[in-house]
Amino acid sequence: MKYQRDILKNVEGYTPGEQPRVPGLIKLNTNENPYPPSPKTLEALHALTLDDLRKYPDPVSLRFREACARHYGVPGPEWVIAGNGMDELLALVLRTFVDPGDVVNATYPTYSLYEVLTSLHGCALEYIDLDDDFQLTDAHYTAQGRLFFLTRPNAPSGVAIPRADVERLCASFPGIVVIDEAYVDFSDDHCLDFPERFENAIVMRTFSKSYGLAGMRVGTAVARPELINEFMKTKDSYNMNAVAQAVGLAAIEDDAYVCEQVGRIRATRERLRKALLELGFSVPDSHTNFLLAYCAPEPGAEYLFQQLRQRNIIVRHFKSRRIDNALRITVGTDEECEALVAALREILAG
Ligand SMILES: Cc1ncc(COP(=O)(O)O)c(C=O)c1O
The missing domain is CATH 3.40.640.10 (Type I PLP-dependent aspartate aminotransferase-like (Major domain))
Structure with a gap:
């Protein structure tokens, strides 16, 4: 493109997590808060x-x-x-x-x-x-x-x-x-x-x-x-x-409102982490509203990501060094996290 600045020739641009408008979608890919603001x-x-x-x-x-x-x-x-x-x-x-x-x-x-x-x-x-x-x-x-x-x-x-x-x-x-x-x-x-x-x-x-x-x-x-x-x-x-x-x-x-929502999310995070560990994932202790769940080499993160997607659950998968066999999962509501765990259990059971 003849008008392009030199500096932009090697810049890809940032890829934000997708924001699909699909009814019933369980969206655990961009670390949004599952609860509304105050x-x-x-x-x-x-x-x-x-x-x-x-x-x-x-x-x-x-x-x-x-x-x-x-x-x-x-x-x-x-x-x-x-x-x-x-x-x-x-x-x-x-x-x-x-x-x-x-x-x-x-x-x-x-x-x-x-x-x-x-x-x-x-x-x-x-x-x-x-x-x-x-x-x-x-x-x-x-x-x-x-x-x-x-x-x-x-x-x-x-x-x-x-x-x-x-x-x-x-x-x-x-x-x-x-x-x-x-x-x-x-x-x-x-x-x-x-x-x-x-x-x-x-x-x-x-x-x-x-x-x-x-x-x-x-x-x-x-x-x-x-x-x-x-x-x-x-x-x-x-x-x-x-x-x-x-x-x-x-x-x-x-402040009181935020503290309450944060408390709920932290409690859900610990329950979700425990469930993921029981399913065989390796999950670092998280101080955030998401978990990085490392998968076994087979079937691997890419496969799980696609299978979850087919079930209307989206998480984040980065094709980058050290994290390409992991799923980054936003802590949603208890119901959303239970649905995610049930889907993973079903997929892993083959
Ligand atoms: C580590 C980190 N810093 C900054 C931001 C950006 O925050 P904001 O939505 O205020 O631009 C994000 C958003 O995902 C993030 O993950």
Whole structure:
């Protein structure tokens, strides 16, 4: 294509999990929350006026950021930036802190969007393998890139490395460390105190998982004010629309609701893990709302994926090194997970 930019010649683009509109489909492929967001978010939607839509939104999402700062326990809104989903902030962190041609590091495996974003930005992503238990190794602590993407808890394994290891990484790494906490609400601890302790730490959050707001597109990043100021220079003027600001605010203020849904999902996760282990899968202990279930070589993950699909159950199968014989399964409702286990039992029984 004669109009194509050179940089795009080798970029495939990100492949999001499919969103088929099939009635009765059991959709366990994109780590959405099986429960609806807080009813307060609907009240916030109804309270919006036509004037709210007519006018430009607050360019810096101040009320929302103030609520986030309170919730996160950081000194004030100048420690938080809000965005159109975390994915926007992941792209923005490269635009803000990385020059084209620089080296960016990430663990392997990890969230595959980082690779797409770095190639679009014209820089190289150097992966450093996690060990067999999905833990950091000495090689991570000697990485020398401009920025490090660390997903904690890790996707797609679900494993959370110890906080002490994140500390060691922040202390040893010469550039920015992005701690992607997309799934942290399903875990036991978090790193929101890191920006106060490490000048290079940026913690990112999404409202797509624990808050059940994937369709609304709300994400945040927490960092020292001098880093947030740099972000403010590169973001779009109105990067968070008026509806998302109002809904995000209502969601973060209804902590009790989120805690209840997260508790339900964690309980289902443990039941599902036990059932998968009993079926012979090998499943790392997950601190997220999904499980990575390694299959026996026969019949193998690809076969199981296709068979589940024929039964109207979709999970995620990545054809990538180290994870190609595993299924990544989102924790759905108890009923959805029971249907999945029953289907797997039937398929494995041949
Ligand atoms: C590890 C990780 N980070 C970030 C995101 C993106 O979140 P958002 O929906 O806010 O763009 C996802 C979504 O799947 C994710 O898995």
